[in-house]
Amino acid sequence: MSLDAASEAPAGSSADEPASEDAGDWGDGARVRRAWSPRGFPAGLVALVAAGVAGTALYIGVTARIDRAPRWSRDLLERAQTHEWRDSAVVAAGLVTAVVGLWLIVLAVTPGRRSLLRLRSPGDGMTVYMTRRTAASFLRHTALASSGVLDARVRMGRRKAVLRVDYHFRDPDELHDELTERLEERAHALxxxxxxxxDLRLQPVSGR
Incomplete structure (x- = not known):
């Protein structure tokens, strides 16, 4: 689990007054905000590239102004003026730039941290998360505690937990009802x- 003490209260509301999201968005089917990643590495990479391009352009401009531009800068300017947009190098550079730009847009509009599931808030100004692996482990051990269950695999999502259970020597309808009740109780207890x-899927195993 992870604990984030960042305040969730909206601007203009008092500290003793819970946010409207906390009051009405918890529980089954609620709209729950995901944990947002700080995205420090992409932001630092973009800042570094932008600083490098800006610094290079400034250097070329200053040296050209005083007629002391180095040979590499003159060659760079000449290539930029003579290359056509249909040139393979220009097309490749444009494609790379477009892909990087699309990647940055996706990072900007998506929260990230898909491995975290938000828990009910223990108090005002506190946000608590549980990892999907931890939640899946709880459900898996609950399934394994039933007689006749040999193995259980869990794929934990934000809205649905899919369990594939291998079993033997049990009536499938009886086992399905038993596991569904126990797993739903465990899911609420999380x-x-x-x-x-x-979503429970039973698979009979013979010869074990």
């Missing part, structure tokens, strides 16, 4: 902000 729906 205190997730959005309780995931349990």
């Amino acid at each position: 205190t997730l902000a959005r309780v995931p729906r349990v």
Whole structure:
């Protein structure tokens, strides 16, 4: 689990007054905001590239102004003036730039941190998360505690937990009802902000 003490209260509201999101968005089917990644590495990379381009352009401009431009800068300017847009190098550079730009846009509009699931808030100004792996482990051990279950694999999502259970020597309908009840109880006990729906799939195993 992870604990984020950043305040969730909107601007203009008092500290003793819970945010409207906390009051109405918890529970089954609620709209729950995901954890946002700080994106320090992409931001630092963009800042570094922008600083390098700006510094190079400034250097070329100053040296050209005083007629002391180095040979490499003159060659660079000449290539920029003589290359056509259909040139393979220009097309490749444009494609790379477009892909990087699209990647940065996706990073800007998506929260990231897909491995974290938000829990019900323990108090004002506190945000708590549980990793998907931890939630999946709880559900897996709950399934393994039932008699006849040999193995269980869990794929944990934000809205649904898919469990594939291998079993033997049990009536499938009886086992399905038993596991569904136990897993739903466990899913509610995890205190997730959005309780995931349990999708149980039984697979009989013979010869074990």
